[in-house]
Amino acid sequence: MNTGEGRVRANLRFARARLDEGGPRLALRRGLAKALRLSGLSGRRSRKARAVVPDAAGVAESFDPEWYSHRYGLAPADSGPAALQHYLRTGQRHGLSINAEAHAAADQDASPLHGTLADLLHDEFDAAWYVATYPEVGILCARGATVSPLWHYLTEGAQAGNSPNSWFDESWYLRTNVDVALARSMGGVPSGFAHFVQFGRDERRAPSSAAQPTGELLDGLSNPVGLKRLEVIERALSPFAYRVYPAAGSPRINFLLPTFDKDLVFGGYIAGLNFLSQLLDRGHRVRVLITDDVRASADRLRRQFQGHDLGTAVLDRAEVVNISRRSELLDISTDDRFLAYSMWTARHADVLAQAVGRRFVFFIQEYEPTFHHHDSWHAVGASAYDKPHFAIFNDPMLRRYFRDQRLGVFRDGEEDGLHNSVVFQHALSVSGAPTAAELSRSTDRRRLLLYGRPEAHAARNLFEVAVTGLRQAAANGVFDGDWDFDGVGSLRTEATLRLGRGKVLNLTQRLPLGDYVSSLRGYDVGLSLQYAPHPGVVHFEMAACGMAVVTNTFSNRSAADLREISANLLGVDPTPEGVAAGLADAVARAKDVEARAKAAAGPWVNDWAESFNDDVMLAVERELGLV
Numbered sequence: 001m002n003t004g005e006g007r008v009r010a011n012l013r014f015a016r017a018r019l020d021e022g023g024p025r026l027a028l029r030r031g032l033a034k035a036l037r038l039s040g041l042s043g044r045r046s047r048k049a050r051a052v053v054p055d056a057a058g059v060a061e062s063f064d065p066e067w068y069s070h071r072y073g074l075a076p077a078d079s080g081p082a083a084l085q086h087y088l089r090t091g092q093r094h095g096l097s098i099n100a101e102a103h104a105a106a107d108q109d110a111s112p113l114h115g116t117l118a119d120l121l122h123d124e125f126d127a128a129w130y131v132a133t134y135p136e137v138g139i140l141c142a143r144g145a146t147v148s149p150l151w152h153y154l155t156e157g158a159q160a161g162n163s164p165n166s167w168f169d170e171s172w173y174l175r176t177n178v179d180v181a182l183a184r185s186m187g188g189v190p191s192g193f194a195h196f197v198q199f200g201r202d203e204r205r206a207p208s209s210a211a212q213p214t215g216e217l218l219d220g221l222s223n224p225v226g227l228k229r230l231e232v233i234e235r236a237l238s239p240f241a242y243r244v245y246p247a248a249g250s251p252r253i254n255f256l257l258p259t260f261d262k263d264l265v266f267g268g269y270i271a272g273l274n275f276l277s278q279l280l281d282r283g284h285r286v287r288v289l290i291t292d293d294v295r296a297s298a299d300r301l302r303r304q305f306q307g308h309d310l311g312t313a314v315l316d317r318a319e320v321v322n323i324s325r326r327s328e329l330l331d332i333s334t335d336d337r338f339l340a341y342s343m344w345t346a347r348h349a350d351v352l353a354q355a356v357g358r359r360f361v362f363f364i365q366e367y368e369p370t371f372h373h374h375d376s377w378h379a380v381g382a383s384a385y386d387k388p389h390f391a392i393f394n395d396p397m398l399r400r401y402f403r404d405q406r407l408g409v410f411r412d413g414e415e416d417g418l419h420n421s422v423v424f425q426h427a428l429s430v431s432g433a434p435t436a437a438e439l440s441r442s443t444d445r446r447r448l449l450l451y452g453r454p455e456a457h458a459a460r461n462l463f464e465v466a467v468t469g470l471r472q473a474a475a476n477g478v479f480d481g482d483w484d485f486d487g488v489g490s491l492r493t494e495a496t497l498r499l500g501r502g503k504v505l506n507l508t509q510r511l512p513l514g515d516y517v518s519s520l521r522g523y524d525v526g527l528s529l530q531y532a533p534h535p536g537v538v539h540f541e542m543a544a545c546g547m548a549v550v551t552n553t554f555s556n557r558s559a560a561d562l563r564e565i566s567a568n569l570l571g572v573d574p575t576p577e578g579v580a581a582g583l584a585d586a587v588a589r590a591k592d593v594e595a596r597a598k599a600a601a602g603p604w605v606n607d608w609a610e611s612f613n614d615d616v617m618l619a620v621e622r623e624l625g626l627v
Contacts, residue, residue, distance in 0.1 A: 059092075060084060064099040071103065072096055072113050073127045073150020075141045086148075094147050112154045113147070117190060120197055125150050126165035134162060136496055158191035160495035160507075161454070168193050169208035174456075177205060179228040185456035226376075233376055236292075236344055240323055244355055245333040251626055252285040254338045254352070255363075256345035259293035260320070262304045262311060263491075266510065267537060268365045271394055271426055272341055274608040275363065276314050278617060284626060286318040291345055294324045332356060337624040343368040346384040360387070361623060364408070365394040366534045367401060370460060386411070390623040391421035392616075394534065399423045401533035401556040422619040424612055425605045426537055429517050433600040434546045438521060439593040445482040446590065449520070449547070451528035451538045452487030452507050461489070462529040462552070462574055467497060467505065469579025470527070474500040478584045486523075488516065489538070520545035524590040527583065530554075531574050543568035546600040548589040550582035566602035567595065 065083035068074070068091070078086040087098060096113060097103035103114070112118065127149040131138040134157070140146040146155075153164055163170040173192035174181040180195045189195045196207055255276060265273065279286055290296045298320040305311030323330055332352060338360040340349035349360035362385075372378040385408035393399040403410045403417055410417030450470070454463045473479065485499065487507040497505040511519065526542030526549035539551040543566045552574035553559055559571030570589070572582035589595065605611050621627045 059087065059098055062098055062102075063087065067100055068096070068098065071100075071122055072148050073122055073125050073130075073153070074148045075131050075138055076128050077138075078141065078148070079127075090144055090147055094151075096147070113151055117194065118150070118154060121154070121164065121194065122150060124165060124168075124197060125153060129166050130157075130162070130164065136498075156494050158193065159493040164193050167207055167211065168196065169210075172209050173200070173205075173207060178225045181456050182229075229376070233380065237347070237380070238326060239351060240291075240326055240330055240348055241328070242330040242332050242352060242355065245331060247334040249335065250285060251335050251337060251624070252287055253279060253624065254287045254289055254332075254336055254349075255341065256289045256291055256338065256349050257341050258291055258345060260288065260290055260296045260301055261293070262308060265308070265311065266513075268341075268394070270310070271365060271424075271611075272363060273310050273314055274427070275392075275612055276318065277310065278608070278612040280314065280317045282617060282621075286314075288314075288318050288320045289330070290320065290322040290324055291348060292324055294322065296320075296322055296324075298322075337361070337626075339363055340384075340389075343381040343384040346387060346389070350384075350387040350389070358625075360389050361392060361620065362389040362408070363392050363394075364398065364402075366398070366532055367405075367407065370532045371457075389420075390620075391417075392620065393421055393423040394426055396423050396425070397535045397556050397561075398533055404556060422616050424616050425610075427605045427608045427611045428537065428541050428544055429513060430520060430541050430544050431606040433544065434521050434597055436593045436597040439524075439546045439596055441524070443482075445484065446479075446525070446587075447484045447486070447523045448479075448525040448527065449523040449542065450485065450487040450505065451489045451526075452505075453489045453491075454493055454507070455491060458489070460530060460532040462531050465574060465576055465579060466527055466529055467499075468576040469583065470505065471499050472576055472580035473583040474503050476580060476584065477501075478580070478587055479503055517541075520547070523547050525583070525586045526550070527579070527586075529574060529579075539569065540565070540602075540604065544600050544602060544604050546593075546596045548586035548596060550579060550586050552578070567599035568602075 063084050065079075065081065068087060069079040069083045072091070074083060074086060087096065094113075097105075113122075130149040130153060131141070137146065137149050137152050137157070140152065141148060146152040153162060158164075158170075161170050161174075170192050173196060174184065177192070177195075177200070180189065180192055180200070183189045183195070184191065189198075192200075196205065200207075255272075257272070276286055276288070298315070301311070301320060302315050305315055321330070330352075332355065334356045336352070336356055337358060338349040338353040340346035340360055340362050346360065346362055349362075353360040367385075369378045369382045372381065389409070391399075391402075391409045393402070399417075399421065402408050403414055406413075408417075409420040450466055451461060452463055452466065453461045470485070479499075479501070483503060485503060485505040487505055488509075488511055490507060490509050492509060493507055494509055495507045497507065499505055510516075520541060523542070523545075524547060526539060526547035528536065528539035528542060528549060529552045530536035530539070531552060531554065533554065533556055535554075535557055536551070539549045542549045547568060548570065549568055550570050550572055551562065553562070553571045554574075557571070562569040562571040568589075570582045570585055572578035618627065
């Protein structure tokens with residue numbers, strides 16, 4: 001057997017360990033992907049490290065067990081005399097080094113235990129405490145499913161919100177330091193602990209409530225978040241410089257997007273891009289203005305979206321201009337019309353539209369102040385809806401909310417609101433109702449799917465309420481028998497959460513759209529919460545695939561409203577108790593596959609051409625003066 005083949009087989013054993021741990025999907029997403037990435041054939045193993053240790057025969061002479069155990073954060077069972085066996089069994093094939101000299105010479109991309117972040121955190125990481133606090137990590141280490149506690153923390157634990165030692169409380173630190181939580185949710189820092197080690201300690205921030213100075217024990221009471229957020233909000237409000245040219249006689253639609261990134265193409269962005277595609281299909285000139293992402297150049301986007309049908313359909317026909325730096329004049333004319341994607345781009349669209357004597361069109365997919373506490377962001381964002389505009393609403397229930405609350409175009413009453421708006425229905429990614437035979441199980445094992453998004457930007461999905469409700473339902477015996485619990489939707493987090501009574505929830509990252517759609521019919525029960533005016537999409541897709549789905553009510557949608565759409569939708573109060581009771585009903589309903597199949601054939605829209613039909617597009621074109 002050659003060396004490359006041996007490494008591949010070793011890493012396939014790694015994948016099989018993931019299979020034993022969490023099932024086929026977890027094996028594919030964590031195990032096999034890492035196996036291929038970590039194999040010598042991937043090119044990421046360090047040539048320098050192999051030069052220092054060409055084979056296992058000479059390892060013992062140069063091996064430094066104390067350095068190896070500390071630097072790579074080994075579990076107690078693998079430390080000390082057992083460290084050499086750990087290296088021979090696991091460390092060598094994952095690119096670890098045998099001593100400080102070899103480590104210094106190694107490729108810093110050889111493994112997660114190399115590089116700046118690992119260098120920064122390993123001295124203050126307590127492997128023994130971590131294993132004791134998160135016992136599943138010890139099991140993973142013993143199985144060879146993760147290399148070490150520090151490896152687990154760097155690759156999974158930090159994103160799941162785990163603390164690294166006894167004196168640093170990750171959840172408290174993020175809860176207390178709102179600016180850090182915001183930076184983490186946007187990918188600016190990998191964890192609260194990384195921020196503390198790099199910056200927070202020097203800024204005299206406390207690592208936990210126990211370390212908070214006397215008189216400052218109330219979380220966040222003395223944290224000057226306003227000072228930290230002032231610069232951010234001022235930049236968001238800073239205007240774009242422009243110059244107005246005479247009309248050339250060819251109307252152009254300018255769509256203001258905060259960012260344009262393939263990794264963010266889900267939900268609202270899918271609707272926005274399909275709307276742009278319809279405008280282009282109808283022969284209109286379109287210019288996309290990127291307002292808040294300096295990376296998003298036209299060339300970069302075309303490379304990133306290569307092979308992505310929707311993104312390519314827009315990029316190949318639309319002009320893309322990045323104005324994020326605010327350093328160059330934007331050329332506009334009275335030929336230009338302006339559309340806003342969000343409440344922040346709406347403020348800029350209003351200024352530009354008024355400069356050419358028009359009002360802007362607002363592509364409204366949520367009442368966005370809902371994303372914020374009652375703070376400056378909420379107040380300033382809410383004012384965007386008071387600007388003169390024509391509204392395109394994503395979903396009749398969202399327009400109903402604006403009508404009932406007299407917001408935006410409905411501020412002066414229902415008649416004005418209806419005259420100055422149009423509504424479309426979000427197209428589901430799934431099509432065709434399943435049959436009862438397709439929903440029937442060949443085994444007694446049942447499956448539940450959670451739309452689980454633990455990130456700060458997705459707070460409206462009530463992750464904590466959902467998991468607490470699952471745990472209450474488990475404690476109540478709702479899930480007696482064999483059940484699998486999967487959670488999808490997170491941008492980065494992969495974690496395992498205990499639900500009680502031997503039940504475990506496996507959280508995985510957001511699946512590619514095709515994988516997500518194909519997996520939906522494999523579940524019996526769905527849980528998807530949306531504590532916001534827009535009713536959401538995922539729970540409708542679950543219901544259309546025949547699941548009995550627990551979702552929450554809101555001021556603009558009652559349990560009866562949801563049931564009228566589909567009997568597969570079980571509306572509950574957005575509380576743990578409400579979720580637990582709803583899950584009990586869903587588990588009972590899941591047994592009736594005939595009823596589930598019948599209710600799956602709801603009044604869904606499955607084609608974006610139907611969402612943006614002639615009635616919708618003509619209303620927009622009339623507003624923009626294009627017909």
